[in-house]
Amino acid sequence: MYCNHCGSQIADQAAICVKCGVATGRGAIGGDATKSTSRILYVLLGIFLGYFGVHNFVAGYTKNAIIQLVITICTCGIGALGVFIWNVVEICTVTKDANGIPFS
Ligand SMILES: [Zn+2]
Structure with a gap:
């Protein structure tokens, strides 16, 4: 680093x-x-498992992760489209984990 x-x-x-x-x-x-946190890992998890907030759990953004998980489950997946757009924005804008450490 x-x-x-x-x-x-x-x-x-x-x-x-x-x-x-x-x-x-x-x-x-x-x-x-x-x-x-690996940036590649963050992006891949955000794309494929972002509906469940997995990338946010990995990066330490537990609150956002739980919100995304709840939205997806409580809407039976319908809300996942909104979460997906949210994830795309996060993937493009988030460069540090919850501890302020830049992705590697
Ligand atoms: Zn120095």
């Missing part, structure tokens, strides 16, 4: 950039904070 501050390439698991000493935001609090 690359340092948010100076742009140097640093180890994926690094908590602090060795070049400028700025914290990378990883390895801080909680286990999930140490690994970033």
Whole structure:
């Protein structure tokens, strides 16, 4: 990955950039904070399983994921069209996970 501050390439698991000493935001609090979400995985899950909010669960956006899951189930799939459009917008605009870590 690359340092948010100076742009140097640093180890994926690094908590602090060795070049400028700025914290990378990883390895801080909680286990999930140490690994970033794959953007490809996010997009694929959003397209194929986005009706159930799976991509949002993976990225840590649990609230949105539950809303999408509930919409799809409670409308017997009719609401999935709306959720699909929502997902397309998310795929195009969301570049970070819920912890603020950019997708890898
Ligand atoms: Zn740096």
